[in-house]
Amino acid sequence: MLTLESIVVPDIHPNAPLMLRKARLTDIDAISELIGYWAVRGLMLVRSKQLLSETIRDFFVLEAEPLEGKPGGIAGVVGLHMLAIDLAEVRGLAVHPSFQGKGLGRWLVLACEREARDLGLPALFAWTYQQKFFENCGFTRIDKTNLHPKVWSECQRCPFYENCNEIAMLKELSAVSDQPSA
Numbered sequence: 001m002l003t004l005e006s007i008v009v010p011d012i013h014p015n016a017p018l019m020l021r022k023a024r025l026t027d028i029d030a031i032s033e034l035i036g037y038w039a040v041r042g043l044m045l046v047r048s049k050q051l052l053s054e055t056i057r058d059f060f061v062l063e064a065e066p067l068e069g070k071p072g073g074i075a076g077v078v079g080l081h082m083l084a085i086d087l088a089e090v091r092g093l094a095v096h097p098s099f100q101g102k103g104l105g106r107w108l109v110l111a112c113e114r115e116a117r118d119l120g121l122p123a124l125f126a127w128t129y130q131q132k133f134f135e136n137c138g139f140t141r142i143d144k145t146n147l148h149p150k151v152w153s154e155c156q157r158c159p160f161y162e163n164c165n166e167i168a169m170l171k172e173l174s175a176v177s178d179q180p181s182a
Contacts, residue, residue, distance in 0.1 A: 007039075009034055009037050010030075010070075011071070013064070014098040018075055018104075021060070021061060021063060027059075027061055030061075030073055031047075032049050034074055035092055042129075044092075058080055058082075059079045060111045062077075075096045075098075078093040078109065079092040080116060080124075087124075093105060095108075110137075113171075117173055125171075128166060128169055138171050140169065140170060140171070142169065
């Protein structure tokens with residue numbers, strides 16, 4: 001069982017240089033620890049290593065370089081999970097406690113938006129306990145009863161399915177023209 005004492009994240013220097021990249025299988029343990037750190041505090045849902053391995057191609061990480069004797073590591077993570085031809089979910093967003101308040105969460109969400117636009121998706125969806133953060137990223141709260149059926153099929157695997165208290169958020173993406181401007 002996860003407890004506050006059982007989840008430890010590495011002591012990454014808060015000023016370490018960062019690089020955004022797609023996640024690798026070798027990142028699963030670090031991603032699991034970072035998500036678990038916030039999940040045991042009731043701020044997000046835990047993701048199993050099995051689920052992370054099955055969906056690793058969905059994830060971006062912000063990797064911190066070693067600095068001043070402190071190790072490098074994963075400073076942030078987010079996934080963009082395809083739900084339907086017209087909708088993807090921003091999921092598993094977590095930022096290392098040493099990097100809170102520095103814009104990393106927004107950077108990660110923007111990476112998902114960029115990929116979603118590249119794929120031609122018209123909208124992004126998120127379940128969250130952090131409504132204000134997602135509103136600051138341009139999402140709006142929506143009624144759970146208006147969710148795409150594919151969202152509910154994913155939810156049926158969640159242990160909180162019958163008693164969900166997450167907030168549903170949606171962001172419509174403006175169309176980006178593939179045509180060069182004159």
